[in-house]
Amino acid sequence: MRLNCPHCGERSLEEFTYRGDATVRRPALDAPAESWVDYVYLRENPAGRHEEYWYHGAGCRAWLVVERDTTTHMVHGVRPAGAASENARSES
């Protein structure tokens, strides 16, 4: 498996670490306990396109969002995580 890092170009899998589901969002502070249980423990197991965090630890050390099809293993896109994260902040 190869991922096309937006900073480094196409690199092989051993440079990356899977860091979990990129679609979960932190609930509001006053959200009910059920929402926090969902956020902390429950994950979807979709068949098809899914967004995941990957960390390019042996390269540019950036967090990336990879859109991958869980049934075909095809990678549809890779982008920097900053814009997608709940902790988004602008750079430059």
Add this chain to the structure above:
Amino acid sequence: MPDPLLPQPAVQPPSITVNGLTLALAPTRETVSIGPFAKCLPDLDAALASTFGVTLPADFSTASGQDGLQLTKAAHHQWFAHAPAGAGLMARLAPLCAGLAALTNQTDSRVTLCLRGTGADAVAAKLVPVDLAPHHFGPGHTALTLAGHIPVILSRPDGTSGLDFTVFRSFARSLHHDIHVAMKGGIPHSERV
């Protein structure tokens, strides 16, 4: 009583030659990491350009400026400034970058192993997974990648054939061993010209 700390080279011996290839420890340079604050990159580039005549390279490469300064992109939104030993790099950068970037003295945190000689690319290709073809990885290019299992900043210096491996000092002996083994294995027939 604990033993006193003595300065030691990161690898011994500092230079080896195998099959016409040389692997040598580069002289220690002053190194400062530059982490620009949010939205400060344009002002920081202007400050560096006015003093050293060089700006932070946007892609993974090394740019050379005045007084021996070299700027290498070292991670996403982070750069290393290198200068020859004794240049007083931190003292020169600190007033320039005040309020624009976080500076950290990284001198001696990493060392550079220089692989030189005919076939250096073929030997390096046994360890690194990036394409080293000259049209793809030419002079001045750098890549953050793995050499075997060790993270390195791989760069192709200007004006000389070969490759530089910049590595954390504590990994230098392991990397030196790996490159030495690759050198002793020789150049594959498929790579000979």
